[in-house]
Amino acid sequence: MQQKPYNAQDIEKKWQTRWQNEGAWNCSVDAQKKKYYVLEMFPYPSGNIHMGHVRNYCIGDVIARSKRMQGFNVLHPMGWDAFGLPAENAAIKHHVHPAEWTYANIDTMRSQLKRLGYSYDWRRELATCRPEYYRWEQEFFLRLLDKGLVYRKKAPQNWCPSCHTVLANEQVIDGLCWRCDSQVEQKELTQWFLRITAYGEELLADLDLLAGKWPERVLAMQRNWIGKSLGCEVEFSLPSPVDGTTSLKVFTTRPDTLFGVTFLTLAPEHPLVEALIRGKDNEEEIRDFITRIRNMDRLDRQAETLEKEGIATGASVLHPLTGKAIPIWLGNFVLASYGTGAVMGVPYADQRDFDFAKKYALPVIPIIEPKDGLPSEQTCAMTGEGTMINSGEFNGLANEEAKLAITKKLESLGKGKASVQFRLRDWNISRQRYWGAPIPVVYCEHCGVVPEKPEKLPVLLPLDLKVLDDGRSPLPQEESFTSCTCPRCGGQARRETDTMDTFMESSWYFARYTSARESTAAFSAEAMDYWLPVDQYIGGVEHAILHLLYARFFTKALRDLGIYPKKLAEPFSNLLTQGMVLKEGSKMSKSKGNVVNPTEMIDRYGADTVRLFCLFAAPPERDFDWSDAGIEGSSRFLARVWRLFMDSGQRLLPVAACSATAQDATTTLLKDLRRKEHETVKKVRDDLCERFQFNTAIAQIMELVNAMYLAREKMGQEPHEKRIFSSAMATVLTLLSPVTPHLCEELWELMGHKGRLGDEGWPLVDERALEKDLLNIAVQVNGKLRANISVPAGLDQKALEEAALANDSVKRHTAGLGVKKIIVVPGKLVNIVAK
């Protein structure tokens, strides 16, 4: 065979073309085969792919290719999350239409992805901005509306002044817009909401189904975000009705502290405040307080450092169990949006209430005696467990028991009930943006809000509009869009001009891939039944709450609408959150000028080297620092594999991996090489297919290559020797092929094989090949390593002990000591306990 240098560019082009022509990665429903659906989070078509994408998709591709070799029918698709604000910003900046910009970016990025040789079924490619896609979303919207899971509500909303749109709660991060970091304002608007809270309980409970399959921290973040609290709603009655209201409700997780209540605190926004303070002596003063608090910046008001402030209203309520009058205060720390907007003040057991009581000289009633007794002077709230005191009939109970007892008592009196609170709020999906899917409703003068008829879908987003220079949507001004007839009465009506949050599109795209070209329905039932759920989902941890929570909710809602299969509880069975690709310890960014361009790297080293390095540099879930020396090393390894192959010339026979037999292994050298081959198959199978530890899989293959270099020097060219060597070579190519498919296919072909390496099955390990004639046994004396001895396999315990004791070093370390005990770990170690 003639020596050829490794030319990655030519090889990669050749195989990518061949794969495409052969439709190598096309898949379809096959009830005879076990399916495996591997999915990477689809990209936003921002312009160019970056290293984060490359890493994400390399992980997915190795899994897809490995699973195929394992005999699974693999679905591995790719598409574009194509609606969104950056397209509009680009439109303003570069005077292009968002659609034009988006489709051009998709073309660029698709060709960049293709250069990496990912094994996608491109026939299933989708872009969420196409009417063929979003029309189904509009249909889901209507069906959810019909089911009462979509509703319209006027409320203060998160408003980003720079993006000219509202934001969902999940999209406000530290009071700033998740996308542009602008300070988010509150604005009263009528908006469309998805009733995600109806699924709060299930979204929380089903996280248990994902335990061990999703990263613990993602589960924790979701639990946290849903924020379920068990407690009690307590009703404090007013001495006389105020504006027709007879009582004030508070939510507490500590009903056991009810007898310690010495005041009630209301949010300044509480609906009853106005009536409560009317006519009070210091009404003006109270009003000033309320105005001041309400006008405070939202961020400042929520700041940890904000001092607790309050004012007495002069009004009071009656304690539900003692009947004592309890003064009502207003407090700047009470949130109108959580619970009932009112809290009971228990300074003894709550630090916040304690501080508040100290500041305003309010009384403290001890109600739980800790194990070590009451402190002579209380300097902070007592939050620990103990025995009830000063609590009437509940005295003497453990406070944990009292929680239930007091709740029951309140229930029997009709003054309270067990209650659950969630932090989760409904999902505002209205966006005052142009580049999104239109919300399919109209406003009719006679009929009011009317849903569009399903047969009229899609409500097309007009593409002949220009985004306004200040970034606002052109839709409200566009007569041809807004003007329409009412689906109900046929009269003049106006179309909704808000579009849907783009997180709607990403909440169901994974299901659309199962039948992406279906035009008569959103999904083909057969395909969906077969492929869903996604077996392995891969993406960045930044989506831990937003996207993953929405997609989980959507899945449950669509299941309940009968759209998804009944049995589908969760969309993503397993989740891998990959780490970031850093440069010099920090995130790559244009402003820092530390961006490593994947295309440049492919030009210089080839896609296989880039793929190899991305997977070898670190375990997938960890961040890794891009290193120029590191990728050189990966490049060197592939050149080394190439050279090993090329320099082996006549030794190479067109054999399969693990094809050499035990009879071929006539010498220790050959046996050792064959053992190494089979050890490698075993380890790599585990690391690639089960543990997703690609770095150690690659390390193991490197070991085999190193062993082949050494063995080759000492090997002859007898037929059985050729078979041993060629088998090992075939194994290297087979195991490495999910990582560096182009190189491996090329060498496979040069080896003389007719079929594609990608169609080979996973090599079978011969367990007997793993056995050794001589075992290397570590000998310890009192737990410290003192010798390594080589013994024949199959030695019994006694003989092994004798061999260990006979060792010089061991003799030295046991000299003068009595051997108390000998522990033998078969095949590994002998520990001699001597005193």
Added chain:
RNA sequence: GCGAGGAUGGCGGAACUGGUAGACGCACUGGAUUUAGGAUCCAGCGGUUCAUCCGUGGGGGUUCAACUCCCCCUCCUCGUACCA
């Protein structure tokens, strides 16, 4: 504060159920080859007073044996927070 994760050579990282700590790679050193450099191949590479002793953030403990299990502490990263 609460929740999750982490700390191992000069560096990235191995060690899966407790059983030879540092696989593999990078960097470095030496040798071979070469006019030279590069590339390549081979070897070395935690520290040390080198047949010793010390070493997996620190301190205790369990065990014949601990990176691994238990208790306490420090630091780092991420998330979250007047949530009643």
